[in-house]
Amino acid sequence: MSENLLPYAVRDRYRYYMDYMGDRVYEIALEEKIPEPREARADIEMVLLVRFLNEYFVLGFENYQRMLEYMEGKHVEGILIGRTEFAKTSAFTRAWSQVADELKQLIVQSGLRRYIDPSTSADEAIRALLRLHSDSSPERTDHGTQ
Amino acid sequence: MALSSTARLTRDISDFLARHQTELADIAAHSTNVFEAMCFVLFARHYEREGYALQPKNLDSGRFRFRYSTNGHPWNFSYFAVLDPNSGEEDDVLFEIRHNQKVECAWIKDDGSPDEEEEKEEKEEKEEKEEKDPPLFAVDIAVVEAGNLPILLRGHPRGTERTWAESSGLITFGEAKKLKAYPMLLAQFLGIVHEVKPEFLGLPGHEVHSDFDKHRHPPPTLLTSDHLTAGTRRVLRSFQARHIRVRVVEGVLLLSEAHLLDLLAGKRVMPV
Numbered sequence: 514m515s516e517n518l519l520p521y522a523v524r525d526r527y528r529y530y531m532d533y534m535g536d537r538v539y540e541i542a543l544e545e546k547i548p549e550p551r552e553a554r555a556d557i558e559m560v561l562l563v564r565f566l567n568e569y570f571v572l573g574f575e576n577y578q579r580m581l582e583y584m585e586g587k588h589v590e591g592i593l594i595g596r597t598e599f600a601k602t603s604a605f606t607r608a609w610s611q612v613a614d615e616l617k618q619l620i621v622q623s624g625l626r627r628y629i630d631p632s633t634s635a636d637e638a639i640r641a642l643l644r645l646h647s648d649s650s651p652e653r654t655d656h657g658t659q
Numbered sequence: 660m661a662l663s664s665t666a667r668l669t670r671d672i673s674d675f676l677a678r679h680q681t682e683l684a685d686i687a688a689h690s691t692n693v694f695e696a697m698c699f700v701l702f703a704r705h706y707e708r709e710g711y712a713l714q715p716k717n718l719d720s721g722r723f724r725f726r727y728s729t730n731g732h733p734w735n736f737s738y739f740a741v742l743d744p745n746s747g748e749e750d751d752v753l754f755e756i757r758h759n760q761k762v763e764c765a766w767i768k769d770d771g772s773p774d775e776e777e778e779k780e781e782k783e784e785k786e787e788k789e790e791k792d793p794p795l796f797a798v799d800i801a802v803v804e805a806g807n808l809p810i811l812l813r814g815h816p817r818g819t820e821r822t823w824a825e826s827s828g829l830i831t832f833g834e835a836k837k838l839k840a841y842p843m844l845l846a847q848f849l850g851i852v853h854e855v856k857p858e859f860l861g862l863p864g865h866e867v868h869s870d871f872d873k874h875r876h877p878p879p880t881l882l883t884s885d886h887l888t889a890g891t892r893r894v895l896r897s898f899q900a901r902h903i904r905v906r907v908v909e910g911v912l913l914l915s916e917a918h919l920l921d922l923l924a925g926k927r928v929m930p931v
């Protein structure tokens with residue numbers, strides 16, 4: 514998937530994140546003594562992209578909403594950052610809420626939630642995916658029957 | 660392919676990104692500032708959980724104005740007043756939580772000498788004033804002693820008022836980074852601690868104030884959106900061994916609020 518589809522403001526961070534995680538994939542594959550299959554890399558990259566988006570847009574929204582609720586409890590109607598207002602009913606909040614809901618829905622429907630949920634670390638997700646590919650690899654099966 | 664659903668997810672995500680390009684760009688453009696505001700509120704929540712009463716002050720038509728420019732004067736922005744839990748007096752403020760507050764360097768003091776050439780043109784006067792200001796560092800979340808910063812009406816032009824917190828008036832601070840913490844980030848953070856609150860580094864002749872622990876302040880704290888790298892944990896272990904009192908609250912976007920508040924209060928030890 515082309516990273517050009519990502520918002521411009523997060524592309525550098527995404528690139529940095531993927532460079533770092535790419536090194537982790539290589540290191541974990543070495544630790545696990547799993548020759549890294551090409552197909553695993555495609556799956557891992559997809560899972561890492563969705564983890565990145567989930568953190569930015571879903572978890573970010575949940576925290577943002579909690580912050581507004583806390584402020585509301587203090588009788589603060591919203592927050593001002595420069596000239597932009599962030600309030601429970603502002604257009605920005607409604608848009609973020611819709612985007613977060615939709616992305617959450619896609620993650621649930623994909624059946625990949627266990628690899629994306631933050632209770633699973635990125636390293637654990639990579640390790641699980643590498644093992645999954647290794648177990649289903651014909652080479653590994655052949656070695657096992659020799 | 661081991662994951663049959665990946666192909667579908669790739670298509671769905673591509674569609675999602677294309678469909679919401681404008682909204683996602685807008686959210687992403689504000690995300691760093693919003694993250695900093697979340698960390699600021701986490702600090703406020705910490706004091707509330709420790710039994711203090713908090714009051715938002717200097718609101719702008721009922722809205723909390725965060726400060727994202729170091730050029731702004733503190734009296735033009737909102738802050739939290741932290742009140743004595745035993746006092747019951749509404750104006751018994753112990754300390755204030757300020758956003759993006761400039762703080763003087765702990766090592767180079769303002770000489771405090773009066774302006775000797777009052778007849779100078781306004782521009783020259785301003786330049787001179789700036790030259791007399793001590794070197795300043797802006798910290799994302801500053802907990803300062805009540806009264807350390809002038810309380811003036813919003814829009815008041817700057818005269819001779821100090822716009823920065825004194826190092827002695829800064830109690831503790833937090834830095835928010837929407838990043839995965841890596842050792843260089845810790846080194847940079849430690850550099851800020853060294854310049855504004857060196858007493859937390861265990862340096863000879865620099866003692867942490869005796870009241871500090873009584874008030875349950877967190878020590879200077881780095882808050883990161885993501886988890887720490889393995890190397891960062893090793894550096895933190897080394898900090899502990901060197902009696903460096905700083906804290907890292909990791910995973911601000913990933914962990915529950917209760918977990919984060921435990922980390923900030925030092926009630927949950929981060930695995931290092």
